[in-house]
Amino acid sequence: MCEVTEKQIKELRHKIEELSYQYYTLDAPTVSDYEYDMLYRQLEQAEKAHPEWITPDSPTQRVGSKLAGGFAKYTHDQPMLSLGDVFSDDEVREFDARVRAELRSTPIQYVVELKIDGLAVNLIYEKGRFVRGVTRGDGRVGEDITHNVRTIRTIPLRIPTTAAHVEIRGEVYMPIGSFQILNEQRLADGMEPFANPRNAAAGSLRQQDPQITAERKLAFFAYAVGGMDGLVISSQAELLQQLQTWHFQVNPEYRVFFTIEDVIDYIHTWDEKRDSLGYATDGMVIKVNAFSQQRQLGNTVKIPRWAIAYKFPPEQVKTQVADISISVGRTGVLTPTADLKPVSLAGTIVKRATLHNEDYIAEKDIRIGDTVIIQKAGEIIPEVVRAITSVRTGSEQVYRMPTQCPSCGKMVVRVTGEAAIRCVNPACPAMIAEQVIHFTSRQAMNIDGVGDALVRQLLEHQLIRDAADLYTLQKEQLLSLEGYGEKAADNVLGAIEKSKVVGLGRVLFALGIRFVGAKTGQVLAEHMGSLAGLRKATEEELMVIPDIGPRTAKSVVSFFHDEENQRLVDKLVRAGVQMTVPEKMVINHTFVGELVVVTGKLASFSRKAAEQAVVLRGGSCSSTVTKKTTLLVCGSDPGSKYDKAKKMGVPIIREEEFQARLQDE
Ligand code: IVH
Numbered sequence: 001m002c003e004v005t006e007k008q009i010k011e012l013r014h015k016i017e018e019l020s021y022q023y024y025t026l027d028a029p030t031v032s033d034y035e036y037d038m039l040y041r042q043l044e045q046a047e048k049a050h051p052e053w054i055t056p057d058s059p060t061q062r063v064g065s066k067l068a069g070g071f072a073k074y075t076h077d078q079p080m081l082s083l084g085d086v087f088s089d090d091e092v093r094e095f096d097a098r099v100r101a102e103l104r105s106t107p108i109q110y111v112v113e114l115k116i117d118g119l120a121v122n123l124i125y126e127k128g129r130f131v132r133g134v135t136r137g138d139g140r141v142g143e144d145i146t147h148n149v150r151t152i153r154t155i156p157l158r159i160p161t162t163a164a165h166v167e168i169r170g171e172v173y174m175p176i177g178s179f180q181i182l183n184e185q186r187l188a189d190g191m192e193p194f195a196n197p198r199n200a201a202a203g204s205l206r207q208q209d210p211q212i213t214a215e216r217k218l219a220f221f222a223y224a225v226g227g228m229d230g231l232v233i234s235s236q237a238e239l240l241q242q243l244q245t246w247h248f249q250v251n252p253e254y255r256v257f258f259t260i261e262d263v264i265d266y267i268h269t270w271d272e273k274r275d276s277l278g279y280a281t282d283g284m285v286i287k288v289n290a291f292s293q294q295r296q297l298g299n300t301v302k303i304p305r306w307a308i309a310y311k312f313p314p315e316q317v318k319t320q321v322a323d324i325s326i327s328v329g330r331t332g333v334l335t336p337t338a339d340l341k342p343v344s345l346a347g348t349i350v351k352r353a354t355l356h357n358e359d360y361i362a363e364k365d366i367r368i369g370d371t372v373i374i375q376k377a378g379e380i381i382p383e384v385v386r387a388i389t390s391v392r393t394g395s396e397q398v399y400r401m402p403t404q405c406p407s408c409g410k411m412v413v414r415v416t417g418e419a420a421i422r423c424v425n426p427a428c429p430a431m432i433a434e435q436v437i438h439f440t441s442r443q444a445m446n447i448d449g450v451g452d453a454l455v456r457q458l459l460e461h462q463l464i465r466d467a468a469d470l471y472t473l474q475k476e477q478l479l480s481l482e483g484y485g486e487k488a489a490d491n492v493l494g495a496i497e498k499s500k501v502v503g504l505g506r507v508l509f510a511l512g513i514r515f516v517g518a519k520t521g522q523v524l525a526e527h528m529g530s531l532a533g534l535r536k537a538t539e540e541e542l543m544v545i546p547d548i549g550p551r552t553a554k555s556v557v558s559f560f561h562d563e564e565n566q567r568l569v570d571k572l573v574r575a576g577v578q579m580t581v582p583e584k585m586v587i588n589h590t591f592v593g594e595l596v597v598v599t600g601k602l603a604s605f606s607r608k609a610a611e612q613a614v615v616l617r618g619g620s621c622s623s624t625v626t627k628k629t630t631l632l633v634c635g636s637d638p639g640s641k642y643d644k645a646k647k648m649g650v651p652i653i654r655e656e657e658f659q660a661r662l663q664d665e
Pocket of ligand 1: 081082083084113114115116117118119120136171223224285304307309
């Protein structure tokens with residue numbers, strides 16, 4: 001195309017939109033990928049020649065630039081309600097009885113939809129153009145995630161209506177297939193896998209960089225409207241039709257029923273079928289169909305009185321324990337795992353399930369060879385719920401925890417009062433591998449590209465003996481490993497070098513000191529200022545720090561007393577790992593010397609944001625009210641922290657007062 005007109009660009013855009021709707025939403029492409037790519041490229045070139053004709057709803061504008069700063073808050077025009085939960089058929093009947101009692105004798109229809117296990121979002125269209133995407137948040141105030149929502153291909157950027165303001169609500173979710181690929185990728189990169197598709201979707205929507213969200217393969221099912229200027233729709237079923245006409249994806253499994261028994265039957269047809277859907281559902285939603293009846297029934301502050309969610313019990317399945325194996329964690333804990341005859345559960349093939357510890361196995365009397373019930377209650381690692389003892393044949397074997405570490409062969413110990421059995425050999429190879437993997441992980445030293453696999457390779461080839469050895473790795477050594485070329489080796493070395501400046505807080509977490517998580521590492525670093533100070537600190541000195549209790553204090557002191565640990569820390573220092581705290585950014589000194597606890601729901605902040613605001617003004621925050629607390633910031637619905645602060649005479653301020661103090665110079 002040498003010279004284009006604005007009209008031609010517009011037509012091209014419409015054509016691409018249509019093709020992409022067929023491809024992504026209908027899953028029924030009508031042209032080859034190649035043809036589509038060519039048209040897309042034509043549009044890109046035309047827009048490059050005429051940037052003045054680019055519109056925000058152009059298909060080329062889905063992935064924008066990185067967001068600077070955090071997410072802006074957005075107050076929903078109409079609150080995004082949650083749903084009341086029920087767990088049994090009888091509770092569904094009770095709901096029906098209440099609805100019928102209130103609507104008297106008028107006939108009622110129910111719409112039953114799948115409850116998609118994702119994240120509710122609100123899409124705002126002005127004069128048919130997508131202008132904003134907002135998370136549900138607390139239902140009243142959400143976060144503006146427009147830049148990420150735009151990347152979701154099944155969300156139309158334009159809808160054929162001239163209404164000034166339309167809000168479309170629905171669920172952003174990650175299909176199970178995409179979720180599994182993403183997790184495999186993360187594991188290979190040495191990152192923590194997401195626990196379930198819902199968390200993965202949430203994490204993907206909260207990215208600063210829309211490029212990352214775009215790669216995550218999210219999708220969207222529409223099921224409700226918020227504001228709808230001038231729309232004449234009279235029922236939920238009609239609304240779902242309208243949404244489809246507007247090219248939204250609507251879950252195809254919704255049905256309309258006249259009696260509650262039919263509703264219940266339909267719900268049960270999904271008890272087992274839901275595994276095969278390709279996306280996660282955690283229940284069904286039952287809605288009164290007619291909007292007039294919905295209005296008559298009304299809403300409470302949080303939930304509608306015209307709809308309920310029937311929650312499925314956690315998915316369980318029967319299989320057999322082929323064997324029990326032991327893995328050694330970074331603190332030396334021996335965790336027993338059941339090796340299972342593979343079964344499909346909640347959309348994934350399960351081969352292993354955790355047995356937690358020795359007591360768990362004994363208490364549930366789980367034996368090798370047993371037929372067992374396993375379940376996944378939202379988490380990625382399934383657990384063995386119980387053994388079906390009635391089908392035992394007598395050949396099952398009672399499992400005894402090993403007395404020696406399966407990795408190093410040294411005797412293991414069980415500390416009185418603890419459920420865990422530990423290997424206490426500091427030179428245990430399994431333990432060291434887990435320690436180094438933890439050291440490089442994202443929340444610790446964040447060494448990109450040094451994941452599970454590379455760490456094991458390095459240890460196996462004796463190129464490293466501990467985490468500190470990473471810093472003296474030579475390029476030739478990396479090149480000697482299978483699969484490592486120039487570029488990969490440079491990337492790894494670059495990432496290792498970069499990690500030297502992450503600061504003392506992360507180093508403390510990376511060292512794997514017991515009871516020192518990422519947050520505690522930061523707190524310790526900020527209060528002690530330097531490694532030298534920390535090494536000399538006594539338990540009493542540490543316990544003065546907010547959030548540091550006797551258990552943590554003791555563990556830190558004993559860590560730095562241990563000669564082996566001292567050697568490791570010295571080695572890190574010699575390698576150039578910085579053991580200082582990066583200058584803290586402070587806006588002003590309003591909260592210097594204050595130890596603040598934030599509790600209850602705040603209207604204009606998340607708890608985290610409120611705490612950050614305090615820290616930026618020189619204060620510290622903690623999550624529990626103690627003698628050391630100097631101020632409680634209290635939102636709505638506070639719990640026991642409020643009572644405790646009141647009893648202890650801690651000064652309490654409300655959100656307005658807190659806001660006012662933040663404004664103080
Ligand atoms: S309707 C006023 N329909 O469930 C009614 N919600 O526990 C608002 N959800 O926050 C919700 N699938 O995130 C509705 N088909 C569906 C749903 C659905 C999933 C989620 C939604 C909501 C939560 C309520």
